[in-house]
Amino acid sequence: MTRYRRDLPQLARRLFLTDGGLETTLVFHKGIDLPCFAAFDLMRDREGRALIADYYRPYLEIARQHGTGFILESATWRASRDWGERLGYSATALAAVNCECIELCEELRGEYESDAFPIVISACVGPRGDGYRPDRPMTADEAAAYHAQQIEIFAATAADLVTAMTINHAEEAIGIAEAAKAAGIPVAISFTVETDGRLPTGQPLADAIGQVDRETGRAPLYYMVNCAHPSHFIPAFDDGGDWTARVRGLRANASRRSHAELDAATELDAGDPQELASEYRAFLTRQPQITILGGCCGTDYRHVAAICASCRAAA
Numbered sequence: 001m002t003r004y005r006r007d008l009p010q011l012a013r014r015l016f017l018t019d020g021g022l023e024t025t026l027v028f029h030k031g032i033d034l035p036c037f038a039a040f041d042l043m044r045d046r047e048g049r050a051l052i053a054d055y056y057r058p059y060l061e062i063a064r065q066h067g068t069g070f071i072l073e074s075a076t077w078r079a080s081r082d083w084g085e086r087l088g089y090s091a092t093a094l095a096a097v098n099c100e101c102i103e104l105c106e107e108l109r110g111e112y113e114s115d116a117f118p119i120v121i122s123a124c125v126g127p128r129g130d131g132y133r134p135d136r137p138m139t140a141d142e143a144a145a146y147h148a149q150q151i152e153i154f155a156a157t158a159a160d161l162v163t164a165m166t167i168n169h170a171e172e173a174i175g176i177a178e179a180a181k182a183a184g185i186p187v188a189i190s191f192t193v194e195t196d197g198r199l200p201t202g203q204p205l206a207d208a209i210g211q212v213d214r215e216t217g218r219a220p221l222y223y224m225v226n227c228a229h230p231s232h233f234i235p236a237f238d239d240g241g242d243w244t245a246r247v248r249g250l251r252a253n254a255s256r257r258s259h260a261e262l263d264a265a266t267e268l269d270a271g272d273p274q275e276l277a278s279e280y281r282a283f284l285t286r287q288p289q290i291t292i293l294g295g296c297c298g299t300d301y302r303h304v305a306a307i308c309a310s311c312r313a314a315a
Helices: 022-029 039-044 046-066 081-086 091-112 140-155 170-183 205-216 230-239 242-246 259-264 273-286 301-311
Strands: 069-073 119-125 161-167 187-191 223-226 247-252 292-295
Touching (some): 046 069, 046 091, 069 091, 069 292, 081 091, 081 140, 091 119, 161 223, 170 187, 170 205, 205 230, 230 273, 242 247, 273 301
Parallel strands (some): 069 119, 223 247
16 A cells, blocks of 8 residues: 655644543453453454444544544554564564554544544554563663564554554653654654653653653654543643643543552543543643643543543633
């Protein structure tokens, strides 16, 4: 399939929505067993593929009804080499399923997009190790070599950019950014933080963003924060540093629990969608550069609908 490039409309001031917690929705709301929390594995058969497609539809409808844009984040967070091997995928099969996930996003874009409703396809890259714990620390060069395999696949598809989600140490972010630069595809980096607003390594969010920008020549288009409750990261923005202008997206958890508590939980903590939406809006009034809004663990289309309704005016 011929790859094309276009201006990325989410870089303008328009509000863009994305989805919520794909994996937690599938596990807790749909009762799906997801080994390794790997949603891409559902692409093995027609029923699983339809399940993923149907997951996106309510979010697309919300965005279209409210006049926002939408970022379709592919179901490939776990579709890198180490995780694929755990699930029994060969290198060839893993490459194929990464492409199939982007093709599914293409089909949905073809169904929903219009001149008034721009849709961006983002190829999702996840951490090599556990998103909650820096259990697989790498140098930037090691991270670039590892993630290049998946990113090069995406660069040959219709994906408009790569977004690295739930990244917990700066060196991995640097490697991902360098791999994307080498492959010629734009990249965004989304860090996760603990309840103290610092990365799981203990590094302040401001320092991590500064390090990545410094060591990559500001390669990321922008940064995001995901997989943490707003109460965990909002205080980190109080210093008003220049780094805050680099953060353009937010995908928060529904729960105020720590990563360790969420890891141990056997039931979903979906929080209060309206309360979460009000926290988003209060944050956007102080950080108006943030225009990409979605959810992460515990959130579903109800949360994103509430966030959209609350934040449209603020954005």
